[in-house]
Amino acid sequence: MPSYKTEDIRTVALAGHEVAGKTSLADALLYKAKANDRRGCVEDGTSVSDFDDEEKRQKYSIDSSLMHLEHQGKRIYLLDTPGKPEFVGQALCALNAVETAVIVVSATAGLQVNTRRMFNEAGKRGLTRLLVINRLDGENIHFPELLKAIRDTFGKGCVLFNAPVGIGPPFSGVVSVLDPPPSPPAGCPIDLAQERSQLIDAIVESDEALMEKYLTEGTVSADELAVALPRALAAGTVVPIFCTSTKKDKDLGVQEVLDAIAKYAPSPKQAAPRKATRGTGDKAQEFVVEPNEGAEFVAQVFKTLSDKFVGTLSFFKILSGKIAGDQQIINARTGRGGRSSGLLLVQGKTQKPVPEAIPGDIIAVAKVEDLKIGDTVGTTAHPPKLPVPSFPMPMFGLAVEPKARGDEQKISGSLAKIADEDPTFKVTRDTQTKELVITGMSQLHLDVIQRRLKSRFELEIITHEPKIPYRETITVEGAADHRHKKQSGGRGQFGEVHLRVYPLKDAGIATEADCAEKFANKSKFEKIRMFHYDPEYNFAFIDHIVGGSIPNQFIPAVEKGCRELLDHGALAGYRMQDVSVEVHFGKDHPVDSSEQAFKTAGRMAFKKAFLAARPVLLEPIVNLEVTVPSKYTGAILGDLNTKRARIENQDSLPGDLAVIQGKVPLAEMTRYAAQLGSITQGQGSYHMDFSHYDVVPGNVQQQIVSKAKVAHDEEEE
Numbered sequence: 001m002p003s004y005k006t007e008d009i010r011t012v013a014l015a016g017h018e019v020a021g022k023t024s025l026a027d028a029l030l031y032k033a034k035a036n037d038r039r040g041c042v043e044d045g046t047s048v049s050d051f052d053d054e055e056k057r058q059k060y061s062i063d064s065s066l067m068h069l070e071h072q073g074k075r076i077y078l079l080d081t082p083g084k085p086e087f088v089g090q091a092l093c094a095l096n097a098v099e100t101a102v103i104v105v106s107a108t109a110g111l112q113v114n115t116r117r118m119f120n121e122a123g124k125r126g127l128t129r130l131l132v133i134n135r136l137d138g139e140n141i142h143f144p145e146l147l148k149a150i151r152d153t154f155g156k157g158c159v160l161f162n163a164p165v166g167i168g169p170p171f172s173g174v175v176s177v178l179d180p181p182p183s184p185p186a187g188c189p190i191d192l193a194q195e196r197s198q199l200i201d202a203i204v205e206s207d208e209a210l211m212e213k214y215l216t217e218g219t220v221s222a223d224e225l226a227v228a229l230p231r232a233l234a235a236g237t238v239v240p241i242f243c244t245s246t247k248k249d250k251d252l253g254v255q256e257v258l259d260a261i262a263k264y265a266p267s268p269k270q271a272a273p274r275k276a277t278r279g280t281g282d283k284a285q286e287f288v289v290e291p292n293e294g295a296e297f298v299a300q301v302f303k304t305l306s307d308k309f310v311g312t313l314s315f316f317k318i319l320s321g322k323i324a325g326d327q328q329i330i331n332a333r334t335g336r337g338g339r340s341s342g343l344l345l346v347q348g349k350t351q352k353p354v355p356e357a358i359p360g361d362i363i364a365v366a367k368v369e370d371l372k373i374g375d376t377v378g379t380t381a382h383p384p385k386l387p388v389p390s391f392p393m394p395m396f397g398l399a400v401e402p403k404a405r406g407d408e409q410k411i412s413g414s415l416a417k418i419a420d421e422d423p424t425f426k427v428t429r430d431t432q433t434k435e436l437v438i439t440g441m442s443q444l445h446l447d448v449i450q451r452r453l454k455s456r457f458e459l460e461i462i463t464h465e466p467k468i469p470y471r472e473t474i475t476v477e478g479a480a481d482h483r484h485k486k487q488s489g490g491r492g493q494f495g496e497v498h499l500r501v502y503p504l505k506d507a508g509i510a511t512e513a514d515c516a517e518k519f520a521n522k523s524k525f526e527k528i529r530m531f532h533y534d535p536e537y538n539f540a541f542i543d544h545i546v547g548g549s550i551p552n553q554f555i556p557a558v559e560k561g562c563r564e565l566l567d568h569g570a571l572a573g574y575r576m577q578d579v580s581v582e583v584h585f586g587k588d589h590p591v592d593s594s595e596q597a598f599k600t601a602g603r604m605a606f607k608k609a610f611l612a613a614r615p616v617l618l619e620p621i622v623n624l625e626v627t628v629p630s631k632y633t634g635a636i637l638g639d640l641n642t643k644r645a646r647i648e649n650q651d652s653l654p655g656d657l658a659v660i661q662g663k664v665p666l667a668e669m670t671r672y673a674a675q676l677g678s679i680t681q682g683q684g685s686y687h688m689d690f691s692h693y694d695v696v697p698g699n700v701q702q703q704i705v706s707k708a709k710v711a712h713d714e715e716e717e
């Protein structure tokens with residue numbers, strides 16, 4: 001048995017914008033808690049957290065990393081997350097595995113895109129949030145303004161638990177706000193008494209009885225505050241702020257953060273239990289995952305890593321029940337089991353076997369096949385399943401080619417391995433061009449992956465311009481038929497298919513249930529025999545054949561033919577979506593009919609009907625958020641105007657920053673990083689994620705269609 005209980009565990013993610021000092025804080029915390037006998041440092045390449053070769057070279061975090069320490073009788077797990085927006089997938093995964101988020105803010109840079117994002121994502125997950133204002137030794141810090149910006153953005157519940165003594169290079173440590181010294185130290189930039197009363201106000205606000213007492217008597221005791229505080233933290237009505245410098249030779253305010261984590265972060269038992277389901281369809285039952293040792297073992301994988309020495313490591317957070325090292329683990333997604341070579345306690349790049357783990361523990365197992373991020377694992381035959389977290393859809397694509405001929409297979413295999421570790425990186429083969437396409441969050445993201453491919457697998461690639469994943473759909477109903485007939489000596493080929501096509505999007509159909517309820521039923525198709533629905537394409541195939549005009553055994557071939565076209569498109573060679581096909585009539589030949597003939601007839605009829613149904617191209621539209629110094633607002637709006645953007649919101653942020661939000665076609669954004677850089681002299685940042693598909697304007701569509709060489713499949717005729 002471990003020497004601690006679930007009640008003693010604290011799980012903490014360090015999150016925020018890049019360069020705020022999260023990794024330095026992790027190293028400083030490990031050192032203060034004596035989990036490391038020397039202070040690791042990003043600059044020297046000795047960080048426990050940024051241990052990966054590429055991280056050491058670049059001096060920023062790329063992956064989340066797991067560490068642990070003991071302090072005041074608590075077992076504390078730390079997950080350091082990368083702050084660069086391109087690696088947000090790693091940060092989101094880490095947030096799913098913890099009860100507490102420490103959001104690190106740079107005192108010199110202020111609130112940045114990822115500071116706000118992480119604060120909100122942690123809030124969405126119901127995590128307890130702590131703020132750390134770091135880099136207080138830096139130049140040009142306006143502390144009261146920063147504090148105001150924090151409160152304006154994150155709410156007045158953000159209250160100082162300690163205050164800096166000296167700002168900038170004279171920063172020499174912190175002073176408690178709750179329990180201040182009799183006379184305020186020189187160099188404290190705020191009024192301690194006022195901050196203290198704001199802190200007390202925030203605590204009592206979460207407790208009506210205490211509030212009443214405070215209002216009538218004017219005071220509350222330290223004991224009463226201590227009782228009310230955990231509730232206020234859990235409810236998010238109080239967000240404590242701590243002040244630090246994690247500059248290597250300073251490490252000021254770090255001890256206070258360490259103490260605060262041990263004292264204020266909730267244990268897994270204090271967090272709201274997660275909900276899972278067992279079984280599928282009608283038999284699905286809700287299963288509340290309680291963090292009790294006696295309960296069934298349930299854990300969720302939040303990270304995987306292929307390690308040179310131990311093979312694939314899968315990291316999971318135990319949500320209920322305990323597990324021993326030699327136990328069989330069952331994956332709820334596949335139903336298959338695997339035996340690990342033991343449970344591993346992780347400290348950065350090193351692992352130590354442990355015999356057992358309990359609810360709240362964050363551990364790794366090696367070499368259990370086919371565990372993916374988001375998978376639930378159990379030890380019973382049918383473990384309950386937790387909801388799979390969602391991630392932003394990557395939008396920056398590049399086509400890749402091997403530098404050395406013959407490496408194709410190895411490259412796609414190795415990229416797939418990298419993709420397993422990163423939920424915002426995808427590898428696909430373009431069905432039309434047969435090109436291998438990698439898609440990530442940005443150019444930098446794909447550059448990092450390219451360098452990893454070289455250092456880990458010794459493979460090099462050449463990349464081409466990004467491709468825009470257009471889609472094709474129809475806007476009205478259409479009908480067509482096709483007779484496939486060939487007589488070339490011996491047995492001929494014969495199949496004839498008559499079908500109609502229907503647009504599904506405007507009919508409000510987006511799921512199988514919609515399809516059954518609103519469309520593919522007897523009220524619309526009187527003699528409907530069956531329908532097949534495919535959520536990937538929002539495609540439905542309806543068999544409405546009467547009197548055997550196409551014999552039953554050929555219906556699957558007709559469907560197959562139609563499905564072939566889904567990937568290839570009819571208009572410009574792009575994937576189709578939101579279409580239904582109703583096959584209602586056909587003809588066969590007693591000798592010459594074959595599956596092949598009906599497949600071709602189905603595909604050709606579908607193509608003709610599609611082209612007759614006013615087809616349109618759809619293009620991906622992204623949500624864009626640009627943050628720039630206010631003076632560039634006009635230039636940004638002017639530029640976005642030329643990009644077919646729809647501006648939805650414009651706001652000013654403390655620190656004389658402006659945030660512009662809107663929707664823009666992805667096709668207009670392929671070079672935005674460089675353009676934004678030149679408009680704002682490198683002072684702007686942006687973030688985009690997939691929003692939806694929208695119809696391409698007619699003139700743009702014409703250009704794309706005439707450029708695309710539509711593959712003529714007549715050769716199969």
Ligand SMILES: Nc1nc2c(ncn2[C@@H]2O[C@H](COP(=O)(O)OP(=O)(O)OP(=O)(O)O)[C@@H](O)[C@H]2O)c(=O)[nH]1
Nearest residue numbers: 018019020021022023024060061083135245246247
């Ligand atoms: N002056 C000063 N420098 C700091 C402080 N904390 C960290 N640094 C330095 O700032 C740089 C970035 O620190 P990191 O700890 O890597 O920042 P991070 O938040 O982990 O950055 P990402 O991994 O990119 O998200 C390093 O060179 C650190 O040595 C601080 O409090 N003051």
Ligand SMILES: [Mg+2]
Nearest residue numbers: 022023060061
């Ligand atoms: Mg880092």
